[in-house]
Amino acid sequence: MKPASSVLLLTTLTGFGYGLLAWLAVFALCGGLPDSRWFLPVAVVVALAFAGAGLVASMLHLGRPERAWRAFSQWRSSWLSREGVASLVTFPPALGFAVLWWLQGPDSAVAIILGLIAGALGLVTVFCTSMIYASLKPIRQWHNPHTAPDYMLFALFSGAVLLALLLAAWTGKASMAALVALAAAIIAGIAKLAYWRFIDAQPPLATLASATGLKEYGEVRPLDAPHFTENYVLREMGYRIARKHAAKLRRFVVFAAFLLPAVLAALAALGAAPLAASLVAALFTALGLFTERWLFFAEATHVSTLYYGR
């Protein structure tokens, strides 16, 4: 599948934003946030800015962005529509969380309840995003039990990294969030390795023989293509990446998205230059997860390309 940068941005940025929102709610509940009126509202705005930027990026992917509002209508059947609805309904409670916290301070039970609602809705949005991919039967690398949990894990991981950075910037000290980020990096990294193992061992979805209904004749081989240049289907769905490059990029993802942030989060948790460590960790997480998402598309194969012998 062709990796379109707008979609890669959408999924990684909303992961950061809604992951951060979820952790903010949890930390607020556990009393793990700085005793300041300002920290939480600022952090919520950062979270919503990430999520909002992702949503705006996704609009660029549309052929008719001015009609985007129509995408809210089919939530009964479409995960894309559900994603749109969920992302939007997350905003009011998130804003309420920030405003009430600012007005009433860290002891406001209503603020914390609103925060938990917003955090949960944010994760629901990420889940809907993941199901857009996980529900697509023609793409075996997406339509499997790894996709949805992976998206949730990556959102929680990137959100924790972002929270650790915000806390380090605010307090200049080591924080619990760095420990959470460390644990999340390890779990998310293992999940990604397990996903690659899984897709590498997966049999193809179908054969050209079943795609043409010619099973009983034995093996079927492509002879002539209908056209000698690429068409929409091949451009969009026939994207291929050489194994060699994929292997290199996988190594980069393991290093940049998971290993390095884990080490840096550990340093930050130990109080060794928490701000610098958290900042570098966040930058590499962003770069690493963007590459991870790029690979998630580039390595995905669409069954329709069988007709073209791909």
Place this chain on the structure above:
Amino acid sequence: MTSLPQPAPNAKKLGLVIDLDTCVGCHACAVNCKEWNTGGHSAPLPDHQPYGEEPDGVWFNRIHSFEAGCGSSSKTVNFPRSCLHCENPQCVTVCPTGASYKREEDGIVLVNADICIGCKLCSWACPYGAREFDELAGVMKKCTLCIDRIYNETLPEAEREPACVATCPSRARHFGDFNDPESKVSKLVAARGGVDLMPELGYKPVNKYLPPRKASIPTKPQEQGGGTGNALLRLLDKVLSR
């Protein structure tokens, strides 16, 4: 609505039967499809660089050729590929806007170009690669089963069939109602063992493909002649026996 409709009582199930035994791979159906549809329901079907280095454009019908089997029983099979108007089409249910829909009354799968946002998700959901994006209009396009011909009362009744069916010179394409056991398409499928493409994906395609017949026509071995004299004689023989 992109939820699938409950088929109405007495609903039709319109679709095509494609005979892989008789298809000669001439691309006439694809060309006539393009010709009709670039002025029809989903008009226009844009072309990019039609006379340039990399011609490219929206077509609803694409003709492949495959080789099936090995040895003396192997076949060259010409294979037209278009939307199969599936009974369980995920291309419809994934659509966030309701632009993609399946008609209750005859099962035709269509795109409403007035509300499509061009998210392309439906094309990802189609295992058969049947949907092609119109980059100029920013909306998705696909086979309409010539909805603007089959119900077109300004056409003579005999012409109320899809353009691809009307034009096929080897009569390899048939159109009809699969819910009617007496229709030509139902009978052909029953008689010739019509098959579904990729049934394992669960889309339940309506269109059926008739596999090539197994029988082969015995051919006499070519005469083995040698020398120019012989070749001349054979040429003479050919010319005279016309």
